[in-house]
Amino acid sequence: MRIALFTDIHGNRQALAACLEHAARQGAERHVFLGDIVGYGGDPAWCVAQVMREVAAGAVALQGNHDAAIAAGIAGLNGVAAAAIEWTRSILSPAARTFLAELPLLHEEEDRLYVHADASNPGAWRYVMDAEDARRSMDATSARITLCGHVHSPRLYGLSDTAKLTVFRPPANEPIPLLARRRWLAVLGAVGQPRDGDPAACYGLLDTTEPSLTWVRVPYDVAGAACAIRAAGLPEQLATRLALGR
Amino acid sequence: MVRRRLTPGAVIDGFTLGEVVHKGGMAMLLSVTHPDHDLPMLMKVPLLFEGEDPAAIVGFEMEQMILPRLKGPHVPRFIATAGFDAQPYIVMEQVDGVSADTLLPRCPLPVEEIAAFGAAVATALADLHAQQVVHLDIKPANILLRPDGSAVLIDFGLSRHDRLPDLMQEEFRLPYGSAPYMAPEQVLGERGDPHSDLFALGAVLYQLTTGVWAFDNEQRLPAMKRRLWRDPEPPRRRRPDCPPWLQEVILRCLEVDPARRHPTAAQLAFDLRHPDQVMLTPRAQKLARDGLAAVLKRRFNPDPMAPRPAGASAQLAAAPIIAVAIELPAASGALDEAMRRAVERIMATVPEARVACLNVLRTSLLSIDTTLDAAGENRHVQRLVELRHWAAPLRLEEERLTFHVLEALSPAAAILEYAEANRVDHLILGARPHSMQRRLLGSVSGEVAAWAPCSVTVVRAKA
CATH class of the missing domain: 1.10.510.10 (Transferase(Phosphotransferase) domain 1)
Structure with missing residues (x-):
């Protein structure tokens, strides 16, 4: 089975639409949303509505720190992010706000764990930035494959049965085998605000039969997404960074 | 982990085991057959002992990832693989060699x-x-x-x-x-x-x-x-x-x-x-x-040590082999100049590139060939001298230049064969001006561009 994994959409309608369409062409049968549907971007209402429809049809969606901040407040967010959250809260419908507030933090199926950030304490929103973080997150679960987001930059951590940890920066569009004897933690790239220098949207395509994971890159209408951010009156840097992928 | 006995006649995932062909420190090779695959095949099985060398397992995992991605005549063809949940193996073509x-x-x-x-x-x-x-x-x-x-x-x-x-x-x-x-x-x-x-x-x-x-x-x-x-x-x-x-x-x-x-x-x-x-x-x-x-x-x-691109x-991209097909005598001085400029541009941007200067000496089926011309000069040697003369204005270091006179009936076929055999990355050749000869014989550059195994630049002197 092919599972498409979307994380850090951040209210970017153009990027999410392009990724969903691409995943459909790849024959993805299941969708998983790993959090941060809103924040930063200019079309949060469309993005939340889209994910709500997907969840009604059987998809899994998890909560990210920006989704939580809609109800819980902006503590811990920087000024630009906080400004975007305040605006987002003001335009979301009560139903959308409730949906975001009630999203779960974790979801497990078969040998996989889905989570937005570090699995050892998902509500603390710790970033998985290096081998040490990855080990802590993997130690907290018995799942063979952990899939997360939050970092906005693709990485793959592998743990062998001799407890050696490998770190790998996965190239675009290359199916990377998730060898059966190892445990893996995959940090997916962001759909709506890539920060690895490549402005193309990123989503994960997991093939459970191989098993392998591809960090798919999808070019999308960056100018349109930047326009929406400006039209919403959000800080200009949120618009310009999309074209840089930073 | 289930371990089946690897005895001749045993069947694993449809592969019937034959003899052990080789037993090394980390793996053994058995000949296998399969009703769906009509070629001689080997099954590689990692040897896992008590106190096993982890390199045997990691090496097997690496090969399991890499071999299916390789193709071409210089690697064994990949057929199938299975991981460690049952009997791990890789099945590949048994190369005739x-x-x-x-x-x-x-x-x-x-x-x-x-x-x-x-x-x-x-x-x-x-x-x-x-x-x-x-x-x-x-x-x-x-x-x-x-x-x-x-x-x-x-x-x-x-x-x-x-x-x-x-x-x-x-x-x-x-x-x-x-x-x-x-x-x-x-x-x-x-x-x-x-x-x-x-x-x-x-x-x-x-x-x-x-x-x-x-x-x-x-x-x-x-x-x-x-x-x-x-x-x-x-x-x-x-x-x-x-x-x-x-x-x-x-x-x-x-x-x-x-x-x-x-x-x-x-x-x-x-x-x-x-x-x-x-x-x-x-x-x-x-x-x-x-x-x-x-x-x-x-x-x-x-x-x-100088840092290397990772x-x-x-x-490979930094050190291509460039082949330039040069007509002798030149069709025109302007074309000669344009060809040299094309070579210069490439050599300036890829510092480790080397240039092979080619000329095709046409042989004929109709006459008994002699390598001596009318004046008794060796035509082959003369062409080499002319090629060196052509390349002199490029002022390239000697180790970046080689010269080759190919004797052939068809210039296009000779250039293509040379590019294939020497893994040329980029061919440069001149387009002849429109002429009766080109209309009758067809264009060498057109044929080369259509069939070349690499990029081709066709240089034309501006009218």
Whole structure:
């Protein structure tokens, strides 16, 4: 089975639409949303509505720190992010706000764990930035494959049965085998605000039969997404960074 | 973990086991058959013992990832694989060929045989490197020779794929590989440089030439590190009839600094196929190892190695083979100038590129050919002189230029064959002006552009 994994959409309608369409062409049968549907971007209402429809049809969606901040407040967010959250809260419908507030933090199926950030304490929103973080997150679960987001930059951590940890920066569009004897933690790239220098949207395509994971890159209408951010009156840097992928 | 007995006649996932063909330290090979696959096949099974070497498992995992991604005539075809949840195995084509190990009892080999072998292996390496893989364990036992002389590389357990996680890198502190052939940078833990394979091939060629190893089979790290400062005896000292060009090629492969070896495997293959075009340096004439002063300097005060672009593909892009097909006499001075400018532009942007200047000397089926022209001059030699004259204004270093006169009935076919055989990356040729001749004979550049195995630039003088 092919599972498409979307994380850090951040209210970017153009990027999410392009990724969903691409995943459909790849024959993805299941969708998983790993959090941060809103924040930063200019079309949060469309993005939340889209994910709500997907969840009604059987998809899994998890909560990210920006989704939580809609109800819980902006503590811990920087000024630009906080400004975007305040605006987002003001335009979301009560139903959308409730949906975001009630999203779960974790979801497990078969040998996989889905989570937005570090699995050892998902509500603390710790970033998985290096081998040490990855080990802590993997130690907290018995799942063979952990899939997360939050970092906005693709990485793959592998743990062998001799407890050696490998770190790998996965190239675009290359199916990377998730060898059966190892445990893996995959940090997916962001759909709506890539920060690895490549402005193309990123989503994960997991093939459970191989098993392998591809960090798919999808070019999308960056100018349109930047326009929406400006039209919403959000800080200009949120618009310009999309074209840089930073 | 379920372990089935690997006895002849047993069936695993539809593969019927036959005889054990080979049993090594880390894996064994069995011949297998399958109703859906009509070719001779081998099943490779990792050997897992009590207190097993983790390298056997990691090597097997690497090969399991890499082999299915490889294609072409220089690797065994991948058929199937299974992981460790049941009996792990990889099934691949059983290559029709003999191990290069079988050459060793006949060492030292004739020079022509060494050159042909070296060119075949370098060609296989060029193909592997183009697929973004560095082999990292080139040695006679991992090279098969097909009946037509071409080489097939096997055993990718220590290999590195540019686009896959390197499980070996993180797993082991000590370098893995075969001590007599391992490149110095590999001894230091560097696992991404295709030049490491050129070093290993150089060590194999040294052995075929002299009958002895260039470096000993001492597995301890301090002993392996010695190759960073201590150079081997020059081949000509051990074998006086070793031609200077062959020593030049071997010692260049064995340079400690990867940047001083051939830029690519394709360029090494090129040298081995054109011994008369190898640029000889003081390496070619050496009859003794470097003196104490040089060795001590390398030991205690080594020159820093130039940083290399990471990965096989980046390096290939930096060192292409460019072939320029030159018409003699020139169709026009303007075209000549335009062709030289096209070459200059490429050479300025890719500093490790080399240029092969070609000219096709047309032979005819109708007349009895003579290489002598009306005045009795050797036409072949005359053409070489004219090619050198053509290239002189480019002011390129001599080691970046070679000259070739091809004798053929059809210029297009000759150029295409040359590009294919020498793994040319980019062909440059001139378009003839519109003429009756072109209308009748068709265009050489058009035919070459349509069928070439590489990029083609057709240069036209502006009217």
